[in-house]
Amino acid sequence: MSNKPNPFIRCTVVTSLSLCLWATGCTNGSGTSPQTSPPTSTVQPTPPTESAPTTAAATSTSAAPSPSAWPDVVADVQPGVGQLSVTTCESWGTGTGFLIEPDLVVTAAHVVQDATSISVAFGRTSVNATVVGTNDVADIALVRTDRPLQGHQFQLRSSEPPVGTDVAALGFPLSRPFTFTKGTVSALDTEQDIGDRVLRNLIQTDTAINHGNSGGPLITQDGQVTGIVVTIEFDEYTRAEGIAYAVTAPRVAAAVNEWKSRSTPVAFKDCGNAPAPGSGFFPFTVSADHDQARSVGQSLLLHGQGINRAAYTAAFKLLTPELQATFGDASTWSKDLGSSYWTKAEVIDVTGTPSADDLNADVNLQTIQNAADAYRGTGQTCSNWKIRYSMHWDGTHWLIAGTSLPFGDPTAC
Numbered sequence: 001m002s003n004k005p006n007p008f009i010r011c012t013v014v015t016s017l018s019l020c021l022w023a024t025g026c027t028n029g030s031g032t033s034p035q036t037s038p039p040t041s042t043v044q045p046t047p048p049t050e051s052a053p054t055t056a057a058a059t060s061t062s063a064a065p066s067p068s069a070w071p072d073v074v075a076d077v078q079p080g081v082g083q084l085s086v087t088t089c090e091s092w093g094t095g096t097g098f099l100i101e102p103d104l105v106v107t108a109a110h111v112v113q114d115a116t117s118i119s120v121a122f123g124r125t126s127v128n129a130t131v132v133g134t135n136d137v138a139d140i141a142l143v144r145t146d147r148p149l150q151g152h153q154f155q156l157r158s159s160e161p162p163v164g165t166d167v168a169a170l171g172f173p174l175s176r177p178f179t180f181t182k183g184t185v186s187a188l189d190t191e192q193d194i195g196d197r198v199l200r201n202l203i204q205t206d207t208a209i210n211h212g213n214s215g216g217p218l219i220t221q222d223g224q225v226t227g228i229v230v231t232i233e234f235d236e237y238t239r240a241e242g243i244a245y246a247v248t249a250p251r252v253a254a255a256v257n258e259w260k261s262r263s264t265p266v267a268f269k270d271c272g273n274a275p276a277p278g279s280g281f282f283p284f285t286v287s288a289d290h291d292q293a294r295s296v297g298q299s300l301l302l303h304g305q306g307i308n309r310a311a312y313t314a315a316f317k318l319l320t321p322e323l324q325a326t327f328g329d330a331s332t333w334s335k336d337l338g339s340s341y342w343t344k345a346e347v348i349d350v351t352g353t354p355s356a357d358d359l360n361a362d363v364n365l366q367t368i369q370n371a372a373d374a375y376r377g378t379g380q381t382c383s384n385w386k387i388r389y390s391m392h393w394d395g396t397h398w399l400i401a402g403t404s405l406p407f408g409d410p411t412a413c
Helices: 070-080 249-259 293-308 312-316 321-327 330-335
Strands: 081-088 092-101 104-107 115-122 125-135 140-145 166-171 179-194 197-205 217-220 225-234 239-248 284-286 341-351 358-368 382-393 398-404
Touching: 070 081, 070 166, 070 179, 070 217, 081 104, 081 166, 081 293, 081 312, 092 166, 092 293, 104 249, 115 140, 115 293, 125 249, 140 249, 166 225, 179 225, 179 239, 197 225, 225 249, 239 249, 284 293, 293 312, 293 341, 293 358, 293 382, 293 398, 312 330, 321 330, 321 398
Parallel strands: 284 341
Antiparallel strands: 081 092, 081 115, 092 104, 104 140, 115 125, 125 140, 125 284, 166 179, 166 217, 179 197, 197 239, 217 225, 225 239, 341 358, 358 382, 382 398
């Protein structure tokens, strides 16, 4: 690594995805990003643990249990809802997915479109994932995690619920912690224009849905999935309130049953640089208890994914504009990386007032690199760092404002 003070910092001002709900720093109707306070935690998911594969639960069913109170339903199904962090060559975004088998997660196709790296967080630990099937016309995708997880496995309904049925959306709107919003089925067999294509046979709902909910489950009060959240109603000038759409569960079930036996994943996009050996995935954990720890950690995770997959434009966008200016552009910044890649990271502490726009994140980070690129000529080919990241809230995302080494230089692994 070179002697520059910020060898591992990259940031993102991202592009919006038309009407879809992939959280990428989308703008409002006026073309400006909505300014909000840093997201505060609501409910913390129970982290799934590794387990042996169990019997598949991906087929649709009409054998529904008796309706329960919503709080009981949410407590039961929440451990099966995950947050996707997706890096592309030019940008990054977040979305939602849900388990149907121990290693299979359903989401929306636009969430994983053009991905060069995907990780899914259940609780505080992220796992690697690859796409095994995608249908852009129907906006359905199935991803497989690199190891089986123990969490709630959702059932897909075999029929559409009548208009007026109570439903709820589960997910991570605007990259916030897990959120539950309740509404009703407003209409059936609707359609919506998405760019140059039309999604048909959709469920319309007045459930409150935002960017980041995309790919998440729309459930009935028996806990079964009646659809995948895919889009909301708005155009270039206005956004309608209380009009959102989901792909129907029977259509999802048909696609999933075709894909789930596949062993060959869809290839990740090649960004044309030199990615890390293997998949580029690195174990990432958030152990800090700060209210903003998971949101801060997600930005750092996306930054590391960009570095490892040589998606330098995406990684660079996770720096504040002020920090970007010190490098000039992504190409100049990436040259300082040399051969360095992330192999392990843990956010161990986040300090600062939860509502503040500036926080510090202490991260235990392990990297590999060629001896010629080692920090200050140490010759280390594997280094353990304890880095302090200065993080800034820009109204929509946590961006990296700088780095320092208050705990000393890296040590050899």
